[in-house]
Amino acid sequence: MKVLASLLPGLRDLRTPLTVGYLWLICGWLWFRDALLRRATARGPIADLYALDGVLPSATFLAALTFIAYFLGSIVELDAAGARWIDPIRPNRASWEAVADRFRIRLDEGESLTTERYAAAIAAWNRTAPSRTAKRTTLRTNVSLEELREEQGFAALEAAHPRGWVLAVDGEPESWTLVTIRGRRTIRHVHWRRSLTGRAVDWRGPELPLTDLTVRGLPSLALAALYALRDELPDLATRLLIERPEVFDKYDRLLAEASIRINMFLPVTVLVSTLALRAHWLWWFGLVMCVALLYQGLVQRSRAFAVVLDSVATRLIESPTMVAVEAAQHGDTATGAPATLV
Template sequence: MLAQILPGFRDFRTPLVAGYLWLIGAWILLGMPVPSSETKTGLVGIVNGIGSYLSPTVSLVVLSFAAYFVGMLASPDMVATMWFWNRRFMKTRKKVAEHFRKPTASKKKFTKLRHSLSQLDRLDHPGMNLDLTDSILRLCLDNLDEAKRKNVSWVPIIEYYMIPEKFQTGDWKDFFNRLAEELAGSLEDEIRNLSAPLQAANEKLYNEYDRSRSEADFRINIILPINFVALSIAWSLWQTHFWLAIAAMVVAVIVSMRLYQQARRKLIDASEVAFAAVRESLVKPKSLERVRSLDKVPSDSRD
């Protein structure tokens, strides 16, 4: 029963804590007003009138619901945002890298830049590290090798990933590597969203995956409200205690960096659990099944 309750509690905890932080920040920003219980008019009067009929416990429940609601509205999905912008960066980097790999008259001039770009080829995504990225790529290569041995038709997967014609008509190795990159990218995207298939396949692995993802979500989604609280404190102290205001912002930055590092580590843990399920065939991602379902072609076709 506890195992069934915990996932729901993890989902509830993040917006609740984030909402309380947003409310605390707003309270500080407004000058930390303390409403009088004697007020009978306005919004405070309405709250006092309702509060007179409620016990402290019920009042706390109402406040928590308000904080939860604020947390849901004011806290974006930071994990998804991390993946989105990292993916955009990687695509832009790839285009720039391909441009500077083209033969140019000033080839030596761009040697250092091309080297830097080649190092960025190894840049890992949030939720991935280099070891896990390499393992995913090896798994994709193994599946492509198996398909190649079966002499399959690559047309469906070429059309799906929109492989440029220069790779189709060029060297087989370039075509194979480009296909492996596209397949690995699709598999990485699937690995970070394997919650439902993993729950159906293996409850124990799902609990490990869900725990790590929830811890990552919690840490990354309280970074913004923590900085809002720090900004509110700094704003209220700016005129009277300048250095305390600066200290509040510095502490917020340090805490944010630490939370980000912890969140990234938890995302990697979750991705490793999901990849283990894929590797052991407990979960069958669509990207790999797309390769495994390719039809054979006559032996005189490309191999």
């Protein structure tokens, strides 16, 4: 059993490129089989290849074909874990909500949080957050609604259909607002809280898979830490391998199941379409199977990342950004340089 357990991860890495490569080879054979030279008409190097049939055993040709299929599949294989553009599709909202609840408690911005501590927490976030997150996200403080209107333009702010406006007696938002401004190439979100000296999180990119009610209750530091967590997930999976290998095995198994389904979707769709065009129109019904295959792959991918998120929520592993921000917020560590507010 130990030998089998050690072999399974390697076999999971082999099967996706091998399967995808064979599927593309089948598609290529259906497309170009009429153009291939036959044994009777072959000349030159092609004839020499046919002559090898009488010299080498069939297993040799099968091994060569398998190598070609694996090589082709490894080139066109999509990395299911690294394809971040898939993240907004079928995210595991329950796991994200659990992590958000933990971050909200640990990074609570109560009255005891001084401006100096908040500045230290911002500096810690800037140091430890992934560069991709830091380039798209900005933590701010002492921001008024008038400043936001001046930056974005009042017309643009009003046309953005902000969510979560809670009007107070003076007609201004009492607690929070989430403004989404869609440009030609980017989507910008501004989460602003009037309380606690007008702290805001400004980011570009897709929203987190959280409800408006959850976002409303999140401190700005917790929201920024969650955005960092989304870019930390691949690295946290590696940490899970080191610290909790039995949990990582579940993640790896689910991700492998997702990878083979997502990668099979395109070649199977092309194969079914080719058969429908060249053989019989009933093959078009096979596209239903292709859609089901893709759906299952997305579900398995979501479950795989849920394993990592649940591990963070239960503190089996820790987000480096979360730990650094929490320590700076509570004064457990000192920053190497004076912190500045953005």
